[in-house]
Amino acid sequence: MDVRKTYKLFVGGEFVRSESGRAYRVDGAVNVPRGSRKDLRDAIKAARGAFPGWAGRTAMNRGQILYRAAEMLDGRRSQFVEVLGGGRAAAREVEQAVDTFVWYAGWTDKLAQVTGNTNPVAGPYFNFTIPEPTGVVGIVSPAESPLAGLVRRVAPALCGGNTVVVLAPEAAPLPALTLAEVLATSDFPAGVINVIAGYHRELLSWLGAHMDVNAVDVCGCTAEEIAAVEKAAAENVKRVIKAPAGEMSPQLIASFMEMKTVWHPIGV
Amino acid sequence: MAITKHRRAAELAKQVFDYAPAPESIDHVKIEPRYNLFIGGKWVTAHSKKRFATINPATEERLSEVVEADEVDVDRAVRAADRAFDSWSRLAPARRARYLFRISRILQERARELAVVETMDGGKPIKESRDVDIPLAAAHFFYYAGWADKLEWAFPNRKPRPLGVAGQVIPWNFPLLMLAWKIAPALAAGNTVVLKPAETTPLSAMLFADICQQAELPPGVVNIVTGAGKTGSLVVQHPGVKKVAFTGSTEVGKLIQRSLAGTGKRLTLELGGKAANIVFEDAPLDAAIEGIVNGIYFNQGHVCCAGSRLLVQESIAEPLLEKLKLRLGTLRLGDPLDKNTDIGAINSKAQLDKITGMVESGVEEGAELFQPECRLPERGFWFPPTLFTNVSQSYRIAREEIFGPVLSVLTFRTPAEAVEKANNTPYGLSAGVWTDKGSRILWMAERMRAGVVWANTFNRFDPTSPFGGYKESGFGREGGLHGLLPYVELN
Numbered sequence: 001m002d003v004r005k006t007y008k009l010f011v012g013g014e015f016v017r018s019e020s021g022r023a024y025r026v027d028g029a030v031n032v033p034r035g036s037r038k039d040l041r042d043a044i045k046a047a048r049g050a051f052p053g054w055a056g057r058t059a060m061n062r063g064q065i066l067y068r069a070a071e072m073l074d075g076r077r078s079q080f081v082e083v084l085g086g087g088r089a090a091a092r093e094v095e096q097a098v099d100t101f102v103w104y105a106g107w108t109d110k111l112a113q114v115t116g117n118t119n120p121v122a123g124p125y126f127n128f129t130i131p132e133p134t135g136v137v138g139i140v141s142p143a144e145s146p147l148a149g150l151v152r153r154v155a156p157a158l159c160g161g162n163t164v165v166v167l168a169p170e171a172a173p174l175p176a177l178t179l180a181e182v183l184a185t186s187d188f189p190a191g192v193i194n195v196i197a198g199y200h201r202e203l204l205s206w207l208g209a210h211m212d213v214n215a216v217d218v219c220g221c222t223a224e225e226i227a228a229v230e231k232a233a234a235e236n237v238k239r240v241i242k243a244p245a246g247e248m249s250p251q252l253i254a255s256f257m258e259m260k261t262v263w264h265p266i267g268v
Numbered sequence: 269m270a271i272t273k274h275r276r277a278a279e280l281a282k283q284v285f286d287y288a289p290a291p292e293s294i295d296h297v298k299i300e301p302r303y304n305l306f307i308g309g310k311w312v313t314a315h316s317k318k319r320f321a322t323i324n325p326a327t328e329e330r331l332s333e334v335v336e337a338d339e340v341d342v343d344r345a346v347r348a349a350d351r352a353f354d355s356w357s358r359l360a361p362a363r364r365a366r367y368l369f370r371i372s373r374i375l376q377e378r379a380r381e382l383a384v385v386e387t388m389d390g391g392k393p394i395k396e397s398r399d400v401d402i403p404l405a406a407a408h409f410f411y412y413a414g415w416a417d418k419l420e421w422a423f424p425n426r427k428p429r430p431l432g433v434a435g436q437v438i439p440w441n442f443p444l445l446m447l448a449w450k451i452a453p454a455l456a457a458g459n460t461v462v463l464k465p466a467e468t469t470p471l472s473a474m475l476f477a478d479i480c481q482q483a484e485l486p487p488g489v490v491n492i493v494t495g496a497g498k499t500g501s502l503v504v505q506h507p508g509v510k511k512v513a514f515t516g517s518t519e520v521g522k523l524i525q526r527s528l529a530g531t532g533k534r535l536t537l538e539l540g541g542k543a544a545n546i547v548f549e550d551a552p553l554d555a556a557i558e559g560i561v562n563g564i565y566f567n568q569g570h571v572c573c574a575g576s577r578l579l580v581q582e583s584i585a586e587p588l589l590e591k592l593k594l595r596l597g598t599l600r601l602g603d604p605l606d607k608n609t610d611i612g613a614i615n616s617k618a619q620l621d622k623i624t625g626m627v628e629s630g631v632e633e634g635a636e637l638f639q640p641e642c643r644l645p646e647r648g649f650w651f652p653p654t655l656f657t658n659v660s661q662s663y664r665i666a667r668e669e670i671f672g673p674v675l676s677v678l679t680f681r682t683p684a685e686a687v688e689k690a691n692n693t694p695y696g697l698s699a700g701v702w703t704d705k706g707s708r709i710l711w712m713a714e715r716m717r718a719g720v721v722w723a724n725t726f727n728r729f730d731p732t733s734p735f736g737g738y739k740e741s742g743f744g745r746e747g748g749l750h751g752l753l754p755y756v757e758l759n
Contacts, residue, residue: 119748121730122407129734129748214739227530234525236694237518237537237740251426251758258738259745262713264706265724 007032007173009039009197010180012046013190018198032173035198037206040165043194047136047163048212050191055133055161059109066108066155069186070101076182083174084147096148100248104155107253111160115254119261126264131257133161134239135214138207140200140229141176142220142245143169149245150176153217154193156253162215166195167207169220173197200225208232215239215256287600290607292394297384299471302333305341305494306477308348309487315340320496322470325391326604326613326648334470334494339502342462345491346508349433349460352488357430357458359486361417368413368455370483375406375448378479382472386444387604389471391613391649392567394605404729405448408747411731412452415752419457422749428756430458431534432510435503439516440466440615441570441671447473449735449746450513451490457755459511460489464503467496468616501527509533513754515572518669518695518740536744536754538572538736540669541697544690545575545726546712548683549584551702555724557591560675563700563726565599565653568614569673572741573698575726577666578677579686585679589657596653597640611673614649623651623672630656630665635676661692669695683708687715696738700726719745 007030008015020036033039054062073080077094084090112130119127137157141150146169157164168176180195196203200221208216208229215238218226226242233240241255302319304311316338321330335341356364375382379402386397419428434454438446443465454461465473473492480490493499497520504512504524511534514524518539528535545563547556563575580588604612614620631637635656644650651672659666659676666676680686690699699718701709709723719737722728729735734748744754 117734117749119730119732119734121728121733123728123730125725125728127730127733129750134738223530230529231526234522234529237522237525237539237742239743242532249426249758251423251753258719259734259736259750260713260719260721260738261734261748262710262721263723263725263728263733264709264713 007177010195011043035196043165046191051163054192063105063108065187066105070098072182072186074098093148097151100151104159114250124266129261137162138216140167140220143172146172147175157256160257163192168197211236217241287608292605303474306492307345324388337493337495337499342502345462345493346506348488353460356489365413365416372406372409374479390469393609393612401445405444408448408731409452412456416456426758434459434511435509436463436513437500440469443469444472453751454755462491464500470494537742539742541572542693542695543575543698544577545700546579546686548703549581550704556702559726564675565673582679620649626670633663635659691717694740697741
C-alpha cells in the first residue's frame with residue numbers, strides 16, 4: 001500500500017496547510033490545499049522579508065543557487081515526468097525546465113553588463129545605469145506546460161534578485177507544488193519563493209491589489225483576468241508583465257527590474 | 269530674533285547688489301491670436317467649437333487661444349498618425365535620422381524665440397528656459413536622431429520593430445522638453461505620434477508644429493491636439509493608439525493605468541515624487557546650499573523630481589539652515605523675462621491654490637514656517653520661496669507632492685536612518701546625496717529606492733541619462749538607450 005502525499009502550500013520556507021483548512025480536488029483523488037487570502041498575505045509578507053537578503057546576495061551566489069535548483073530538478077526527473085503525465089512530451093518539458101534554470105543561472109552576473117550602461121553626460125559626472133530588482137513579484141503561472149512554463153518566469157524573476165509569490169495554475173497545481181520541494185532543497189533562503197495553490201477567483205484580485213507587491217506576471221491569466229489584475233494593479237502603480245509564454249531573454253529579466261541611474265561627481 | 273537677523277542680512281545684500289532690470293526682448297516672437305490643431309502636417313480647423321485662452325501667469329494677460337479638441341478631432345489626429353505610420357516606419361532609418369537631426373538644428377536656431385515663448389506661457393525664469401529647457405530639448409532630438417538607424421545595435425539578437433501610433437500626454441512644467449522626451453524616441457524607433465500638450469502651456473508645442481513643417485517632416489508623423497484632461501483621456505483611450513506615454517501626477521497616472529486595463533496597449537508613466545535631498549556633515553556646505561536651492565526652487569518647484577525633503581545630518585543642521593535662510597533672502601522673485609530672475613511665476617491659479625493649501629496644512633500641523641522678505645508682484649500668480657523646519661515625517665508637507673517652492677526640512681543622525689527616512693514614501697523618482705566621501709555616495713546610491721540619484725548635484729539632466737521612477741513614481745525610462753525600449757516591439 002502506497003504512502004500518499006499530502007500536498008501543501010510553500011510559504012516562508014515551510015510546507016503548510018491552508019489556514020482556511022480547505023482543500024480542492026484535482027486529478028481524481030489528490031487533495032490540494034485551497035489557499036485563502038490570508039495564505040496569500042502570509043506569502044507576500046514572507047517574500048517581502050526575504051527580499052533585502054536575496055537582493056543583497058552577490059550575483060554569483062544567486063547564480064549558484066539557481067544552478068543548484070537545476071541540479072535538484074534533474075535529480076528528480078522521473079518524479080516530474082510522472083507528475084506531468086508521463087511520456088516523451090513530459091520528459092521534454094522537464095528537460096526544458098532544467099535548461100531554463102541553467103540558462104538563467106548564467107545570467108545573474110551578466111545582466112548588469114548587458115542591460116546596464118555608462119552614459120556620456122555633458123558635465124563632470126560619472127553617470128551609470130544599473131538594473132535593480134523591483135521587489136516582490138507575483139507570478140500567475142500558466143496551466144500549459146505547468147512546469148517549464150513556471151520555471152520560464154520564476155527563474156528570470158529570481159535571477160535579478162526579486163522574491164516571488166507563485167500562484168499555481170488552478171487546474172494543474174501539482175507540478176508547481178512539487179517544484180516547491182525542489183526549491184526548498186536548493187539553498188534558496190526561506191521566503192524567496194512561495195507557492196500558493198487555490199482558486200483564481202478567490203486570490204487573483206488580492207494579488208493584483210496588494211500594496212506590498214511590486215509587479216505581477218500575468219502569464220497564466222485569461223484575458224478577463226489580465227484586465228482585472230491590471231485594474232487592481234493601478235492602486236500602487238504595479239508593473240504588469242505580459243511577455244509571451246515562451247520568451248527567454250535579458251529583456252524579460254529586465255522587466256522585473258528597475259533601472260537606477262547615478263550621477264557621481266568627478267573632481268579632486 | 270533669527271528672522272530679524274536674516275532680514276537685515278537680506279537688506280544688506282540688496283544694498284550691495286542693486287539689480288537693474290534686464291528684460292529679454294520679445295520683439296522677435298510672434299504668437300498667433302489663435303491656433304488650430306496640427307493634424308496630418310497641416311493646421312486644420314477643429315470640429316470642436318470650444319476654445320480656451322492661454323495666459324501669461326506672470327501678468328494674467330491673454331497670450332493666445334487654442335482649441336479644446338473633441339472626439340472627432342482626436343480621431344482625425346489618430347487616423348492621420350495611423351496613415352503616416354506605414355511609410356514612416358518603412359522609411360530608410362537613415363532618412364528618419366535626418367529628419368530628427370533637422371528638427372534638432374531648427375530647435376537650436378530658434379532657441380531664443382522658443383525660450384521666450386516658454387517663459388511667457390509658463391512663467392519660468394528666462395534663464396532656465398534659455399539655459400536648460402530649450403538646449404536640452406534640442407540635445408534630446410540630436411541624441412535620438414542618431415539611434416534611428418542603429419536600433420539593431422541597441423537590442424542585439426532581437427529585431428526591434430515600431431509599435432504604431434503613440435498617444436502622448438505631457439505636463440506644463442517643462443513643456444517643450446517633455447515634448448522632446450516623448451516625440452524624439454518615438455519617431456526614432458519608427459512610430460508616429462499624437463501629442464497633447466498641457467492646457468496651461470500649449471504654445472511651445474504650437475511652435476514645434478511649425479518646426480515640423482519647416483523640417484518638412486512627412487505629414488501625420490507628428491500630430492498635436494490641444495485641450496485639457498478630457499482631450500488627454502480621448503487620446504489615451506483611442507483604439508488606434510498602440511502605446512501611451514504619460515507624464516504628470518500620480519493620481520492621473522493611476523487613472524490612466526486603470527482605464528487601459530485589458531486593452532493590451534503599452535504604457536509608460538512618469539509620475540510624481542517626494543525626493544529626499546540628503547546632506548551629510550562632511551558635505552561642502554556652500555555647494556550643498558546651492559544644490560538645495562536648485563533642488564527645490566528651480567522652476568518654482570514645479571519639478572516632479574524636486575528635492576522637496578531636505579534631510580540634513582543633525583550635527584550641521586543649525587549652520588546649514590542659517591546659511592540656507594540667508595540664501596533664500598537673496599533669491600530674486602519677479603518678472604520671468606528678466607535675466608536676473610531666480611524665481612518666476614507659479615504656473616496657474618489652480619496650482620497656486622494647491623501650494624497655498626499645502627503650506628497652510630504645514631502650519632496647522634505644527635511645522636515652523638520661514639519665508640524671506642519678498643515683495644510679490646500685484647498681478648499674476650506668485651509664491652515666495654518657503655522653508656519648513658520642525659517637520660515630522662507624518663505631516664502632509666513631508667509626504668505629499670506640493671509641486672511648488674516649498675521645502676520640508678528633517679534631520680537624521682546615521683546614514684542608515686537617512687536611508688530609512690528617504691525611502692519612507694510611496695514615491696521613488698529621485699534622490700540627492702551630499703558628501704565628500706565617494707564610497708558613501710555609492711553606499712547611499714545602492715540603498716535608495718529611486719530611479720535617479722544625484723550626488724553633489726541635483727536636477728541635472730542629459731539625453732544620454734535614463735530618467736524615471738520606482739514604485740508609485742511610475743515605470744519605464746526616458747532618455748538614454750533605455751528610453752528606446754518603450755517604443756519598440758522586440759522579436
